[in-house]
Amino acid sequence: xxxxxxxxxxxxxMWVRKVGEEKSRKRKEMxxxxxxxxxxxxxxxxxxxxxxxxxxxxxxxxEVAAMIEVRHSDLLERIxxxxxxxxxxxxxxxxxxxxxxxxxxxxxxxYDCYLITRKxxxxxxxxxxxxxxxxxxAAYVTxxxxxxxxxxxxxxxxxxxxxxxxxxxxxxxxxxxSHLENNTTIDYxxxxxxxxLANKTIVEVLGGKGSPAYxxxxxxxxxxxxxxxxxxxxxxxxxxxxxxxxxxxxxKEYVSGWRPHGKLLRDIEQxxxxxxxx
Numbered sequence: 001x002x003x004x005x006x007x008x009x010x011x012x013x014m015w016v017r018k019v020g021e022e023k024s025r026k027r028k029e030m031x032x033x034x035x036x037x038x039x040x041x042x043x044x045x046x047x048x049x050x051x052x053x054x055x056x057x058x059x060x061x062x063e064v065a066a067m068i069e070v071r072h073s074d075l076l077e078r079i080x081x082x083x084x085x086x087x088x089x090x091x092x093x094x095x096x097x098x099x100x101x102x103x104x105x106x107x108x109x110x111y112d113c114y115l116i117t118r119k120x121x122x123x124x125x126x127x128x129x130x131x132x133x134x135x136x137x138a139a140y141v142t143x144x145x146x147x148x149x150x151x152x153x154x155x156x157x158x159x160x161x162x163x164x165x166x167x168x169x170x171x172x173x174x175x176x177x178s179h180l181e182n183n184t185t186i187d188y189x190x191x192x193x194x195x196x197l198a199n200k201t202i203v204e205v206l207g208g209k210g211s212p213a214y215x216x217x218x219x220x221x222x223x224x225x226x227x228x229x230x231x232x233x234x235x236x237x238x239x240x241x242x243x244x245x246x247x248x249x250x251x252k253e254y255v256s257g258w259r260p261h262g263k264l265l266r267d268i269e270q271x272x273x274x275x276x277x278x
Contacts, residue, residue, distance in 0.1 A: 096120035
């Protein structure tokens with residue numbers, strides 16, 4: 001008896017260690033996945049160049065057009081409309097958009113563009129929605145702040161500047177990772193894992209694939225509906241497909257441990273009891 005208990009304890013320790021290693025591996029995978037997303041977005045944001053013109057920080061409209069993935073001519077047309085509204089409202093349009101020109105190598109023709117202030121970037125961003133708007137806002141806010149910090153740090157020693165900038169970048173990176181962890185949803189493979197677990201759970205709670213409750217399409221459908229309804233309520237989401245990555249392990253545990261209750265439970269028991277009396 002003592003030997004059996006000892007063996008069970010060893011197996012339990014091995015199982016706990018294995019579960020811990022599996023969770024650690026998944027955390028590392030999630031970190032590298034989120035890190036790759038951060039790097040891709042950071043690279044795109046860093047492409048936005050800030051111009052320091054006599055102490056005034058500006059962005060070329062061509063840079064903005066490339067960032068938000070629209071034709072430069074379309075952006076110029078939008079800015080022209082913003083300027084008309086501003087001037088009609090007695091605002092100085094130069095505080096937002098400064099008319100400028102540029103030339104292309106090998107071509108003596110002059111083309112129009114705008115140098116956009118931070119206020120102007122705010123105006124462009126406020127008219128946008130979705131990922132492009134979010135990325136552009138993050139890009140210009142980040143780059144403007146970094147340029148402002150670099151100007152304010154000009155009086156510091158190079159060593160202090162390096163320490164300060166490293167600390168700022170570390171904080172910014174951690175903030176982005178935290179944001180992604182709290183907003184990134186599961187991928188197709190993880191969605192499929194939840195669906196497979198749901199199928200297994202439904203078969204189990206209905207008494208097996210050969211049970212009257214499982215063979216009853218109405219009861220089976222109600223069971224699936226109840227599971228996902230409870231799931232959405234627990235995780236505060238409109239679909240299991242929008243489960244957050246950080247909640248994925250908890251979601252699997254929830255689906256595996258879900259059990260019917262109330263009228264549905266009585267219907268299942270009643271349907272399966274008929275088999276016992278037949």
